[in-house]
Amino acid sequence: MSDELRTILLEQVERLLADQAGPDVLRRAEAGEWPEALWAEMEALGLPLALASEEMGGAGLTWEDAVAVWQVLGRHGAPVPLAESMAAAGLLAAAGIAPPPGLLALVAPQQAGLPWGRRAQHLVAPWEGKLVLRPATGMKEGRDGFSRLPMDTCLFGPDSASALLPPALGEEPTLLAGAMIHAALIAGALEAVLDTSVDYANTRKQFGRPIGGFQAVQQLLAQAAGEVAAAGVAAAQAGRAASRRGLAAAEFEIASAKVVAGEAAGKVAAIAHQVHAAIGFTDEHHLHLFTRRLWAWRDACGTERFWARRIGEAALARGGAALWPDLTARDEATG
Amino acid sequence: MGALRFELRDTPPDAPALRAELRAFLAEQGRHWSPTVRAYSWMGFDREFSREVGKRGWIGMTWPKAYGGGERTAMDRYVVLEEMLAVGAPVGAHWIGDRQSGPLILRLGTEEQRREFLPRIISGEMAFAIGLSEPDSGSDLASLRTRATKVEGGWRIEGRKVWTTNAHRCDFMIALLRTSPAPDPRAKHQGLSQFLVDLRSSGLTIRPILDLAGEGGFNEITFDNVFVPDSMLVGKEGNGWEQATAELAFERAGPERYLSSLPLLTAALDDLRAEPAAAETVGRLLARAGTLRQMSLSVAGMLQEGKTPAREAALVKDVGNDYEQALPEILRTLFDAARTPAEVWEMQRMMTMVARSYSLRGGTREILRGIIARQLGLR
Numbered sequence: 001m002s003d004e005l006r007t008i009l010l011e012q013v014e015r016l017l018a019d020q021a022g023p024d025v026l027r028r029a030e031a032g033e034w035p036e037a038l039w040a041e042m043e044a045l046g047l048p049l050a051l052a053s054e055e056m057g058g059a060g061l062t063w064e065d066a067v068a069v070w071q072v073l074g075r076h077g078a079p080v081p082l083a084e085s086m087a088a089a090g091l092l093a094a095a096g097i098a099p100p101p102g103l104l105a106l107v108a109p110q111q112a113g114l115p116w117g118r119r120a121q122h123l124v125a126p127w128e129g130k131l132v133l134r135p136a137t138g139m140k141e142g143r144d145g146f147s148r149l150p151m152d153t154c155l156f157g158p159d160s161a162s163a164l165l166p167p168a169l170g171e172e173p174t175l176l177a178g179a180m181i182h183a184a185l186i187a188g189a190l191e192a193v194l195d196t197s198v199d200y201a202n203t204r205k206q207f208g209r210p211i212g213g214f215q216a217v218q219q220l221l222a223q224a225a226g227e228v229a230a231a232g233v234a235a236a237q238a239g240r241a242a243s244r245r246g247l248a249a250a251e252f253e254i255a256s257a258k259v260v261a262g263e264a265a266g267k268v269a270a271i272a273h274q275v276h277a278a279i280g281f282t283d284e285h286h287l288h289l290f291t292r293r294l295w296a297w298r299d300a301c302g303t304e305r306f307w308a309r310r311i312g313e314a315a316l317a318r319g320g321a322a323l324w325p326d327l328t329a330r331d332e333a334t335g
Numbered sequence: 336m337g338a339l340r341f342e343l344r345d346t347p348p349d350a351p352a353l354r355a356e357l358r359a360f361l362a363e364q365g366r367h368w369s370p371t372v373r374a375y376s377w378m379g380f381d382r383e384f385s386r387e388v389g390k391r392g393w394i395g396m397t398w399p400k401a402y403g404g405g406e407r408t409a410m411d412r413y414v415v416l417e418e419m420l421a422v423g424a425p426v427g428a429h430w431i432g433d434r435q436s437g438p439l440i441l442r443l444g445t446e447e448q449r450r451e452f453l454p455r456i457i458s459g460e461m462a463f464a465i466g467l468s469e470p471d472s473g474s475d476l477a478s479l480r481t482r483a484t485k486v487e488g489g490w491r492i493e494g495r496k497v498w499t500t501n502a503h504r505c506d507f508m509i510a511l512l513r514t515s516p517a518p519d520p521r522a523k524h525q526g527l528s529q530f531l532v533d534l535r536s537s538g539l540t541i542r543p544i545l546d547l548a549g550e551g552g553f554n555e556i557t558f559d560n561v562f563v564p565d566s567m568l569v570g571k572e573g574n575g576w577e578q579a580t581a582e583l584a585f586e587r588a589g590p591e592r593y594l595s596s597l598p599l600l601t602a603a604l605d606d607l608r609a610e611p612a613a614a615e616t617v618g619r620l621l622a623r624a625g626t627l628r629q630m631s632l633s634v635a636g637m638l639q640e641g642k643t644p645a646r647e648a649a650l651v652k653d654v655g656n657d658y659e660q661a662l663p664e665i666l667r668t669l670f671d672a673a674r675t676p677a678e679v680w681e682m683q684r685m686m687t688m689v690a691r692s693y694s695l696r697g698g699t700r701e702i703l704r705g706i707i708a709r710q711l712g713l714r
Binding site: 194198201202210212213215217218219221222223225226227229230232233234236237240252253255256257259260263304305307308309310311312313315316319320321323324325327328329330331332 | 339341343345346350351354358417421422597600601602603604605607608613614615616617618619621622623624625626627628629630633650653654657701703704705706707708710711712713714
């Protein structure tokens with residue numbers, strides 16, 4: 001997708017979410033109320049199928065485009081599992097299966113459950129070298145301990161469709177897609193948390209002036225800004241690598257994005273709460289709607305430790321002489 | 336107010352060929368570089384090496400051919416810089432000239448200055464020092480007091496500059512000096528000017544200052560009635576602050592703000608195979624390295640487009656300094672006296688000491704975070 005078209009798409013998504021996904025919607029979602037109006041709008045825009053090629057009924061978005069959309073979604077707290085449904089449709093299409101309409105759940109390892117699994121019509125999962133599409137049955141309802149969003153488990157029904165996994169997707173496409181999704185969601189939520197913190201620091205007065213005027217507070221928020229920028233770059237880089245080389249060959253960038261975003265999530269949430277002080281510790285304030293998601297998402301689809309070990313093991317196996325050449329060659333191999 | 340944007344950038348299409356050339360050159364040149372040499376890297380000084388770099392066209396790569404430059408892109412230059420830093424090459428004899436003095440002369444110097452200085456920087460013959468800090472003016476740079484007074488045909492300088500890396504080995508410095516009194520204490524940024532100062536001038540004394548590792552890297556320079564001809568004023572009289580701060584965008588933007596300790600990771604990696612806890616730590620370090628590299632490339636891309644990404648550079652320098660400073664400490668947690676090779680320990684020791692400078696040189700962490708905070712809209 002051209003930069004211009006992507007900008008238009010992102011503005012559309014931003015407007016929709018600004019309109020339909022405020023703190024109230026997030027709170028109701030946490031109470032188990034499905035944001036039906038929001039989801040209907042997303043379907044009307046063709047978002048859930050957008051990653052599928054046009055022949056498969058989608059819009060031919062790239063992973064890079066999708067990451068940008070997910071970052072906007074994260075900035076608004078992702079009340080619906082649009083990202084997972086998009087990725088599931090994209091994977092199906094890449095494997096040659098036309099994605100069915102309705103919410104698709106993405107089944108990945110390193111995952112506590114399926115966000116809003118109870119609403120899903122189908123599951124998409126890798127299974128013995130194939131990508132399978134199965135109806136969602138026997139859903140057991142649960143709730144995520146951090147985000148409080150519905151987090152369900154389910155049984156597999158019989159295959160509706162299956163296809164051999166194409167090499168570009170590798171053997172664990174849902175894990176890689178899931179990690180990329182959560183890195184992007186984190187990058188977006190971090191922006192929201194930083195903005196909220198800066199606003200608060202500029203309005204809350206103590207000692208006769210806004211606390212944002214104090215160097216101690218400025219230094220904390222500047223540090224947070226560095227982490228937010230790093231997470232955004234890492235997520236975008238993962239999306240671009242996946243677009244250019246396919247998911248499997250983008251493992252380094254995807255893993256890096258999840259590590260960097262996960263580390264940033266912990267640091268920035270801590271800084272935001274320190275700046276907000278007692279009011280940020282209350283249920284009433286909206287800060288926790290985002291910081292709880294940061295803590296949930298850094299655990300999802302592989303923690304920092306999980307992905308760092310993969311990168312580290314690969315680098316150790318390659319040895320010191322290959323470290324710098326490998327780091328620079330990834331960008332340049334496909335040019 | 337607002338978050339800073341970092342667009343993804345690619346390295347240039349000819350990067351693989353350029354890298355191959357550089358790697359062969361650096362492998363040959365680097366056979367005898369000690370861990371100390373690699374730890375100092377761009378604060379080190381090896382004029383012979385810089386001449387060799389110059390011969391290959393890797394200094395002043397982006398400058399006009401009229402002055403001996405290569406008219407290559409800023410991204411080509413970026414590839415050269417990162418290859419040098421990744422192995423800790425002792426690039427100090429040409430680094431400052433290539434990074435900031437040359438670009439300043441090119442941008443604001445007279446034709447005569449360009450013809451005199453640029454070709455000699457490009458050949459690696461002329462080394463530049465930075466003349467900013469003074470004994471009483473560090474982070475509060477605009478409070479500097481070293482003064483240039485107008486005389487017949489030029490200026491007379493009185494005062495002192497300090498922490499001037501490699502001044503005792505360099506040929507020229509670009510000094511920021513007070514040429515007229517500040518109209519009032521809040522307007523101290525006015526009345527400053529930049530000069531090209533010959534470090535062999537009469538009345539100029541260079542006193543070496545040993546650093547905490549016992550190495551002779553930086554200096555104090557005393558100006559006792561030093562004469563500088565009119566032709567050595569750079570840019571506009573009184574415009575020195577704006578010129579020097581624009582120069583800081585170049586000074587802060589490069590890969591030297593995150594890569595300083597990467598040679599230690601490279602050197603330590605093979606030994607760490609024997610350490611079960613290493614994989615996670617190494618993975619975290621590499622994840623950050625790849626991200627910082629892309630952030631740094633993004634700033635290089637903005638410079639290439641003629642922008643002045645001063646705030647973006649400050650942010651990348653801050654995040655990068657944290658990284659390069661933490662790296663020797665983090666790796667140390669994986670070392671073992673019974674196993675880790677002596678030369679790896681030696682580099683770790685040097686870097687632990689040298690790393691204190693990472694968050695000081697080119698703007699302290701606290702000053703950078705102040706710049707970032709203002710960008711966020713905090714006052």
